[in-house]
Structures are given as C-alpha cells and as structure tokens.
Amino acid sequence: MLEVRDLDVSFGRARRRFKAVDGVSLTVGPDETLGLVGESGSGKTTVARVVVGLVKPDSGDVLFDGKPLGPVGRRPASLQRAVQMVFQDPRSSLNPRMTVSAVIDEAWRTHPESAPTGDRTAGLHQLLDDVGLDATVARHRAGELSGGQCQRVSIARALAVKPRLLVCDEAVSALDVSVQSQILRLLVDLQQRHHLSMLFISHDLGVVHQIADRIAVMRRGVLVEEGVATDVLSDPQHEYTRSLLDAALELTKES
Amino acid sequence: MTVSLEVAGLVVDLPGRDGPVRVVDEVSFDIAPATTVGLIGESGSGKTMTANAVIDLLPDGARTGGALRWQGEDLLQVSASRRRRVRGHEIAMIFQDPLAALNPTQTVGRQVGEILRRAGRPSDEVRRRVLELLDRTGIPEPATRSRNYPHEFSGGMRQRAMIALALAGSPALLLADEPTTALDVTVQARILRLLRDIQEDEGLAMLLVSHDLRVVNHVAHQVVVMYAGRVAERGPTAALLSKPAHPYTRALVDSVPAVRTRTALAHPLPGTPATPANRPSGCAFHPRCPIARELCRTEQPAVREVGAGRWTACHFAEELVG
Numbered sequence: 317m318l319e320v321r322d323l324d325v326s327f328g329r330a331r332r333r334f335k336a337v338d339g340v341s342l343t344v345g346p347d348e349t350l351g352l353v354g355e356s357g358s359g360k361t362t363v364a365r366v367v368v369g370l371v372k373p374d375s376g377d378v379l380f381d382g383k384p385l386g387p388v389g390r391r392p393a394s395l396q397r398a399v400q401m402v403f404q405d406p407r408s409s410l411n412p413r414m415t416v417s418a419v420i421d422e423a424w425r426t427h428p429e430s431a432p433t434g435d436r437t438a439g440l441h442q443l444l445d446d447v448g449l450d451a452t453v454a455r456h457r458a459g460e461l462s463g464g465q466c467q468r469v470s471i472a473r474a475l476a477v478k479p480r481l482l483v484c485d486e487a488v489s490a491l492d493v494s495v496q497s498q499i500l501r502l503l504v505d506l507q508q509r510h511h512l513s514m515l516f517i518s519h520d521l522g523v524v525h526q527i528a529d530r531i532a533v534m535r536r537g538v539l540v541e542e543g544v545a546t547d548v549l550s551d552p553q554h555e556y557t558r559s560l561l562d563a564a565l566e567l568t569k570e571s
Numbered sequence: 572m573t574v575s576l577e578v579a580g581l582v583v584d585l586p587g588r589d590g591p592v593r594v595v596d597e598v599s600f601d602i603a604p605a606t607t608v609g610l611i612g613e614s615g616s617g618k619t620m621t622a623n624a625v626i627d628l629l630p631d632g633a634r635t636g637g638a639l640r641w642q643g644e645d646l647l648q649v650s651a652s653r654r655r656r657v658r659g660h661e662i663a664m665i666f667q668d669p670l671a672a673l674n675p676t677q678t679v680g681r682q683v684g685e686i687l688r689r690a691g692r693p694s695d696e697v698r699r700r701v702l703e704l705l706d707r708t709g710i711p712e713p714a715t716r717s718r719n720y721p722h723e724f725s726g727g728m729r730q731r732a733m734i735a736l737a738l739a740g741s742p743a744l745l746l747a748d749e750p751t752t753a754l755d756v757t758v759q760a761r762i763l764r765l766l767r768d769i770q771e772d773e774g775l776a777m778l779l780v781s782h783d784l785r786v787v788n789h790v791a792h793q794v795v796v797m798y799a800g801r802v803a804e805r806g807p808t809a810a811l812l813s814k815p816a817h818p819y820t821r822a823l824v825d826s827v828p829a830v831r832t833r834t835a836l837a838h839p840l841p842g843t844p845a846t847p848a849n850r851p852s853g854c855a856f857h858p859r860c861p862i863a864r865e866l867c868r869t870e871q872p873a874v875r876e877v878g879a880g881r882w883t884a885c886h887f888a889e890e891l892v893g
C-alpha cells in the first residue's frame with residue numbers, strides 16, 4: 317500500500333550539503349503497522365515528512381496504492397486526506413490561539429466528506445472521548461493545554477478525517493502510560509475495523525513491540541535492519557540494534 | 572537532611588473562562604542536594620505547572636499559594652529582580668517541547684551561550700563552553716552544528732540543545748520536563764550518565780518530570796505521583812514502584828510494556844482522565860478506581876504516612892501495601 321523506494325534526501329547547500337536519508341526502501345501493507353526506530357538524527361522524521369509531502373527528496377519513489385504521492389501542494393485532496401501525520405512536537409504543530417473545537421472543525425472543512433453527517437458537536441465529543449479527553453477541553457485554546465493534551469488533540473485531528481495511512485512521529489511519548497495504552501488500543505481497533513495502516517516512529521521500544529507487525533531500524537540515514545517485530549527485538553541481527561537493546565531499560569516488577 | 576528545595580502546600584490557580592481553575596492543589600515534597608525526585612502522573616495533572624511555578628514562568632494571571640523554599644528563601648515572596656537572578660543561574664529548566672521553547676531565529680550555539688554572554692563572560696570562553704556542552708550532550712560535530720538553527724536539528728538534537736542550554740549556567744537545581752522523550756535509548760543513557768556525573772561532582776538537585784517509568788526507576792531517589800492537581804502518593808523510588816500505595820500508581824506500573832518480550836496492551840482505566848475544571852467529588856480518582864467505595868465519593872483523602880517515608884492520598888492504601 318505504501319511503498320518507499322531508494323529514497324535519498326539531503327539538506328544544506330554546497331560544502332555543507334549532507335545526506336540525511338540514504339537509499340531507504342520500505343513498505344507498509346494494508347492493515348499493517350511498521351515500527352520505525354533508531355538513532356536520534358538518523359532520518360526517521362525526514363522519511364515521514366517525505367511521505368506526507370512536506371520534504372522533497374533528491375531521488376526515489378513514494379507510492380501509495382501504486383501511484384506516486386508527490387509534494388503535498390500537488391496532491392489530490394483525496395490523497396492528502398488518506399495520508400495523515402501526527403508530528404513529533406505537538407505543541408508547535410498546533411496554533412496556540414485556536415480552540416480545540418476549531419482545530420477539528422478546520423480538518424472537517426478541509427475534507428468535508430469526512431465530517432460527521434449528523435450532529436457535529438456529538439461527533440467532536442466522541443472524537444475527544446476516543447483520545448481520552450474530556451468534552452470540556454473543546455473550548456480551550458491549544459496554548460492552554462498540557463503537553464499530552466496537545467498531543468491527543470493532534471491525534472484527534474489526524475483521525476478526524478479518517479485516514480488510510482497514519483504516520484505517527486513519537487505520537488504517544490507525551491502521554492502517561494495509562495492514556496498511552498488507551499490510544500494504542502484505539503489505533504489497533506481502527507486498524508481492524510477501518511483498515512488503517514501505520515508508520516509508527518518511536519524511541520520507546522516497548523511500545524513499538526506492542527503495536528508493530530514489522531520493525532525497521534535506522535542509523536545515520538541508512539536502514540540497517542528490518543524484520544518481524546518480535547524477531548528484531550528478541551534476536552537482533554545488526555550490531556546497532558543489539559546496542560539499542562543493551563541500552564534499553566526495563567521496569568522490573570514485583571511478581 | 573538538608574533540603575535544597577521545599578515545595579510546601581503549593582497552589583496554582585489559572586484564569587479560566589468560568590473563573591479561576593486550580594491546576595496545582597496543595598502539593599508538597601522536598602528535593603535534597605545531589606538527589607533526583609521523579610515527578611510522574613496523569614497527563615494534565617499539573618506537573619509542568621508545578622515546575623513552572625518554581626522557575627517563575629506561570630501563564631499570565633496565575634495566582635499562587637503555599638511556599639517554595641529555595642535554600643531557606645521563599646521564592647513566592649522574593650522581589651521580581653531576585654527571581655530573575657535565580658532563574659537560569661541557580662535554577663534552570665529543560666522544557667517539555669524544545670521546538671516551542673527554542674528561538675527559531677537564532678542559531679543553537681548562540682542560544683546555548685546566551686546566559687554566559689549576559690553574565691559578561693569573554694566570547695572565546697563562551698564559545699569553548701558552548702562546544703563542550705554540545706559535545707557532552709552528544710551532538711555530533713559541535714562546531715558545525717552550533718551554527719544550525721533549531722529547525723535544522725532533529726527532535727532529539729533539539730532536546731539535547733535544550734539540555735545544554737539549561738546546564739550552561741551551572742544551576743544548583745535542574746527542572747527537567749520530559750528531557751529524554753525524543754532520544755534513542757543509547758543517547759538517553761549517555762544523557763542520564765552526564766546528569767548523574769554533574770550531580771555527583773556539583774551536588775546538582777533535580778526534579779525529573781517524566782512519563783517514562785523505566786527512566787524514573789533508574790535515576791530517581793524519590794518519586795512523587797500526581798493525579799488531577801494533587802499528590803496521589805510519594806516515597807522512595809524502589810518501594811513506591813514495586814509496591815504502590817495508590818491504585819493510580821498501580822495502574823501506571825501495570826501499563827508499562829516490556830521491551831524484549833511482547834506485552835499485551837494494558838486494559839484502560841474506565842472513564843476519562845479528570846480535568847481541573849471538571850474535578851470529581853471526594854477522591855478525584857474514584858470514577859476510575861477499581862477499589863473505590865462509598866466513602867471515596869464524598870471524602871477527599873488527606874495525604875498521610877503509610878510506612879517509612881511513604882505518603883499516600885488513598886483511604887484504603889493498606890489494602891495495597893498490607
């Protein structure tokens with residue numbers, strides 16, 4: 317369904333030009349979750365931004381259902397809607413002066429076919445409830461929310477237009493673990509009922525292990541390992557993946 | 572025991588559409604020099620506002636109550652000029668959202684060196700210190716990278732720039748709000764080691780606000796758990812996380828997934844998280860609590876001692892800790 321082939325991305329000009337993504341290929345199948353993990357600064361967000369059309373690659377193909385995705389400005393509305401992203405810094409991806417209800421309304425205005433057919437307020441409250449937010453939050457401005465509340469609003473905004481591919485960049489990292497598992501359950505549920513595919517970027521290997529079918533590991537712009545989630549995390553093949561697992565902390569619980 | 576920061580009955584009211592909203596309600600805990608207090612809890616429970624109160628960066632119109640004793644002096648009472656002097660030099664903060672906290676129009680190097688420049692240090696010394704800090708926080712090629720703007724950094728690099736900026740003034744107390752969420756675990760380990768070294772060498776006290784219970788378990792000496800603006804429980808880390816004395820802490824601990832084996836998704840708590848504007852009666856956790864009784868609906872539990880250094884705000888804590 318999503319196919320990324322031989323992606324190269326560089327930043328900077330002339331002598332300061334450097335490759336942030338170097339020959340990355342990956343696929344996300346229908347109803348599948350691909351976990352993307354790896355070194356900080358290795359190019360994960362850059363890959364995600366190419367997929368949603370915010371960064372232009374030097375070369376490579378990004379195909380959705382076999383068709384090229386292209387930059388966001390030239391994407392047909394239906395494809396724009398189909399591919400949604402939850403950004404790494406939730407606070408800066410929301411306009412602090414906009415109320416939560418205006419944020420969701422804007423998404424529905426941009427893609428009217430995804431707006432609730434009946435009562436909009438009921439639809440809004442359902443959406444907020446799904447992401448663990450009280451209905452009273454609707455009247456707040458984004459600037460008056462906690463970090464995790466902003467993050468849930470970003471998730472709600474992405475889900476509001478019923479995407480087919482959701483790109484999650486550290487989308488649950490500002491949430492307490494109880495709300496985190498509620499959101500992950502919601503995503504898994506949407507996946508099963510509404511055919512949602514996910515590209516799920518996270519540094520929390522425990523969370524990735526819970527939700528991903530397959531995992532790809534990046535380091536310095538390159539994909540170093542890829543495989544079935546439990547295989548990669550229980551029996552890593554690449555040295556870098558092993559070093560990640562060695563550094564990962566566990567919470568040892570009382571049995 | 573010497574205390575570097577004493578948070579005593581801290582109250583924060585923020586202006587809301589329908590009158591003031593209490594987002595921090597009678598929160599108390601101490602931080603001793605060279606120790607770390609982990610502040611965990613519900614998203615929206617007032618952790619960031621607690622830290623913001625300490626560093627005097629509350630939103631406009633906020634009102635405070637209680638006391639924040641910093642080396643004997645109540646920060647809520649001192650003059651504005653004294654508070655400005657404390658901020659950055661004695662107490663520094665790593666903000667939760669680096670992209671929002673950093674200035675988009677200035678290079679990273681310039682921002683990290685700002686506090687030193689303002690203190691009148693010579694420019695070559697400032698530059699040396701900036702590069703050293705970027706290097707110690709694991710930014711590759713610090714000399715080149717210090718000339719980048721924040722948007723040219725990855726999320727984790729911005730977070731490290733934020734850490735370097737906070738450490739630049741050699742503070743005695745560091746308020747670290749989710750300092751490692753954007754870091755891979757090897758960089759995370761490096762940052763935690765760096766902070767521990769500074770703690771050992773310079774006696775740095777630290778308030779670590781985090782949703783990552785594994786990190787808190789690894790570095791914090793004491794833990795404070797917040798729910799709906801109040802302290803749910805507090806106590807020594809190992810005891811608190813292995814045998815919680817509050818059902819909310821229990822739910823949190825039970826939701827932490829393992830890394831090396833696949834954990835099923837935890838069952839969510841019933842209902843939605845409390846908000847300050849919509850606070851349930853009695854114990855704010857009662858609509859979601861698996862062991863709630865009638866008493867919980869009407870009586871707000873006081874924070875009381877239930878064992879060596881362990882304090883909880885649950886009527887029935889004995890059923891959990893025995």
Ligand SMILES: Nc1ncnc2c1ncn2[C@@H]1O[C@H](COP(=O)(O)OP(=O)(O)OP(=O)(O)O)[C@@H](O)[C@H]1O
Binds near residue numbers: 363723728
């Ligand atoms: N707009 C930009 N201009 C210049 N360099 C950039 C830009 N965006 C990203 N980079 C650089 O590209 C590299 C990859 O960054 P990216 O944000 O994709 O990393 P990441 O894997 O998401 O890291 P993290 O886990 O820290 O978020 C980094 O070296 C970063 O500094």
Ligand SMILES: Nc1ncnc2c1ncn2[C@@H]1O[C@H](COP(=O)(O)OP(=O)(O)OP(=O)(O)O)[C@@H](O)[C@H]1O
Binds near residue numbers: 490613
């Ligand atoms: N500027 C503001 N004006 C009004 N209310 C605010 C403002 N900032 C935060 N709040 C409210 O205060 C409460 C406490 O927020 P705070 O940011 O301290 O939560 P937190 O515990 O840090 O949560 P998180 O883990 O999600 O970051 C939240 O319910 C939030 O909605």
Ligand code: SF4
Binds near residue numbers: 854855862885
């Ligand atoms: S006081 Fe009652 S509702 Fe509150 S945590 Fe304890 S048992 Fe649960």
Ligand SMILES: [Mg+2]
Binds near residue numbers: 726
């Ligand atoms: Mg990133």
Ligand SMILES: [Mg+2]
Binds near residue numbers: 462463618619620
């Ligand atoms: Mg916060």
